[in-house]
Amino acid sequence: MNSKYEPAFKPFTFPSGVEIKNRIVMAPMTNTAAYDNGEVSDEELAYYRARSGGVGTVITACTYVKRNGQGFPGEFGADSDELIPSLKRLATTIQEEGAKAILQIFHGGRMCPPELLPDGQPISPSAVAAERDDAMVPREMTPEEIAEMVQAFGETTRRAIEAGFDGVEIHGANTYLLQQFFSPHSNRRTDKWGGTLEKRLAFPLAVVEAVKKAVADHAEKPFIVGYRLSPEERENPGITMEDTLVLVDKLADQQLDYLHISVGAFWNGSIRDTNDKTSRVVMIQERVGDRVPVIGVGMLHTPEDVIAALDTGVPLIALGRALIMEPKWIQKVEKGQEETIRTTLPKEDQKELVLSDEMMEYYQSIPGWIPVV
């Protein structure tokens, strides 16, 4: 291996005590290939097996904590104990290849496609539609439903523990339910769950507490709890960087194992103010210092990209699309073969890249995301 890449290959110990062998994380990526009953499919297991041999830890695709939170067709579920054997197969597959396994726990809220939901009705903190074409007006959640939702995140964490996962990542990013509670666009409530910035923090913090309680009650060995967030929203009103720095300060006090900053590109500045060019990831790293580790992500494809990002002081880097296109990314860098890393997804390599037809169809349905050639 070229010695300049060594910093990416140093082991890392999370605050909970879980150690990983290097600084590279597989980013959570939905693949729409689960079975209709919510079980992880054999194709998905093969996909994860092919990608778990090099990275320190794999964060799985998001999984719904309640059936009315399914955000994607072919999303595997974690909302009932019947699905624990399926989750166990996933955790074991990842761990057998040498990576730690983190389950991304999620509810889609108003972003759920109605046709995927049992009653066709998305829910959200308030009855405000997303500013997207054809977005349906969600039903405002009742206080009882909110309390049940908090418990559902705790219950799913217990299932992750019983299934043998090394951790969970609370999906508080990418416009989904936790972000909807934090956002002044989607949360117009006037009860204890909304109204002020402080109250918009209440649901994310309640979920963190429920997840940590599940860990304290059920985990018999160190267990990772991470939180993923998106720093800004384009909408007005919408989440601003000032809001996010308050959230980040609160989260930094929760003894979490990491904050994962979901942005399109690690080096991008503000999406609200194009004159503000400072990387949102770097801003958050500077804000939290050594209070909680940060995972940076976004358009980092080459080992040079990873080293430049690590040089900012962010201790962990997630790779997403790079690992879809190149399952052996780490092994190639380790062997000094980085020039052979794929930067496109050639259709004729589908089998070699261990991608199912569903996965290929999905990637082709989100043009601009993955260069399928």
Ligand SMILES: Cc1cc2nc3c(=O)[nH]c(=O)nc-3n(C[C@H](O)[C@H](O)[C@H](O)COP(=O)(O)O)c2cc1C
């Ligand atoms: C096909 C695909 C599916 C994704 N699914 C998820 C997901 O389930 N949860 C999530 O938090 N982010 C998801 N993301 C976002 C990625 O985790 C990552 O933040 C994004 O791809 C940017 O990183 P990259 O440039 O390394 O790909 C997805 C991205 C892609 C390309």
